[in-house]
Every structure is written in structure tokens, then in C-alpha cells.
Amino acid sequence: MRDTDIRNILKETILSKYYADSGCRVVEELEIPAAKARIDMAVINGHMHGFEIKSARDTLKRIPSQLAAYSKVFDFLSIVTEEKYQRKLVDILPTWVGIYICQDNGTVDEIRPSTLNLSKESFYIAKLLWRNEILDLLSANNFKYRKSDRNWILCELIAENLPLEILSQVVRTNLKNRISWKLK
Numbered sequence: 098m099r100d101t102d103i104r105n106i107l108k109e110t111i112l113s114k115y116y117a118d119s120g121c122r123v124v125e126e127l128e129i130p131a132a133k134a135r136i137d138m139a140v141i142n143g144h145m146h147g148f149e150i151k152s153a154r155d156t157l158k159r160i161p162s163q164l165a166a167y168s169k170v171f172d173f174l175s176i177v178t179e180e181k182y183q184r185k186l187v188d189i190l191p192t193w194v195g196i197y198i199c200q201d202n203g204t205v206d207e208i209r210p211s212t213l214n215l216s217k218e219s220f221y222i223a224k225l226l227w228r229n230e231i232l233d234l235l236s237a238n239n240f241k242y243r244k245s246d247r248n249w250i251l252c253e254l255i256a257e258n259l260p261l262e263i264l265s266q267v268v269r270t271n272l273k274n275r276i277s278w279k280l281k
Contacts, residue, residue, distance in 0.1 A: 098179060100137075103150045103199045107138060107177055110205045111197065112148070115140045122273040131224035131249070132166030137177075141272045144172035145265075146211070153181040160189065169221035172265075173211040183208060219256035222268050224249070230271045231255070 098106075104125075108116070115121040120142055127139040127147070138148040147167050151157065160176075167174050175195035176186055186196050187208065195211030226234065231251050235242050240258060242251055255264065 098152055098199060098201065099154065100150050100152045103152055103177055103179070104137065106199050106203050106205060107148060107150070107197075109203070111177075112138065112140065115142070118142070120273075124272070129166050129170055129221065129225070131221045131252075132169055134163055134166035136163075136167060136171075139171075141269050143269075145170065145269060145272075146173040146175065147171040149174070149176050151176060151178040151182055151186075153179040157182060157185060157189070160186075164190070164194070168214055168216045169218045170225060172214055172217070174214060175211045177205070217261060217265070219259070219261050219264055220252055222261070222264055223252035223255045225268050226252070226271055234259075234267060 112123055115123050122141045124139045124141065126135050126137065128135050136147040137150045140146040140148070147170075149163060149167070151160075164174075173195070174193070175197055176190065177197045177199060178186060180198055183196065183198055190196065192209075193212045193214050194209075196208040198206045198208055200206065223231070228248055231248060232244070234255060235251060238259065240254055242254055259267075
């Protein structure tokens, strides 16, 4: 199978309930700017769940760097792949990362469920916000800042002063409410 085949199977099976839920947003190719990474599919609702696709045509070479990036922002993470990589992924992924195997017949088998990631980092979560969203958050919390400060400085300010759970909730709300993903 190709990446697009797995992506379509994922949309028709596991992700179909999220597409139908008005309280959810499914984003394809979500960028994680501070970590210079991009996840194939992200479900944003009361949590953020990332889905990374690895077809049999892919290699697993980037998994360590992707995992380092994804663990900074996602509450849950799952790798969706084919049987070729099942054993290797079970061996190399931390136990909190879920594993799904796509079959040629269009079904998906859950090999291991994802569990809550305890390694999220506030700065990286804040970096998911666009400039206008950062400024709105700073103003809403009466944080003192200079408008000329770079985004990373403002994100550090947010990360140091907002509890992780509150920041996560604000970021999820902003991501779900975005009208266009092309603006920044």
C-alpha cells in the first residue's frame, strides 16, 4: 500500500467518528514548528491525538526524531503501518505509543492502544499558536510583553506562566476554531 491508501483507510475507519463529531477537528499534515516536524493526521478534541503513517514503502529512519517532536505536544500518539513493520515498531516505540496495522482489505487492527503521554512540554504546545493567537492569549491573561518580541520569547513567557493543562486547553480550542490553516 501507499501512504495515501493507508490515509484513506484511516479516515474511513478509526477517524470516521471524529470527522462526524462537531466537537472535533481532524487536521492533516499538522506542523509542529518548534520541533521542525509534521504529523500526518491530528485529532483535536478534549485531547490531541497524533497519527503517523508508515507504509511498507517508507523506512523507519525518521521515527526517533519524529517521536521526540510528537512527544512534546500530543496527549496520545499512534503509528499506523503495515505488517512489515509491526514487530520492529513494538520493539522500538515507547509503550505509550499505540500501533495500528492496516490490512489490504481495508480493515485496521489495533496491536497496542496508545496511553497518555506524560512528556508534553508547554513551550512546544504554545508554539502551535499563530502570532495573533499568542497575542490574544497574553492579553487575556494580562501578561506584560512587548509587541516587538519574537514569537519564541512570547511562547516562553506563556509556558512559564500558564499551567500545562490550561495552556493545552487554550491551544486545542484555537486549533479547532481556526477557519483557515493557510494564514499565519
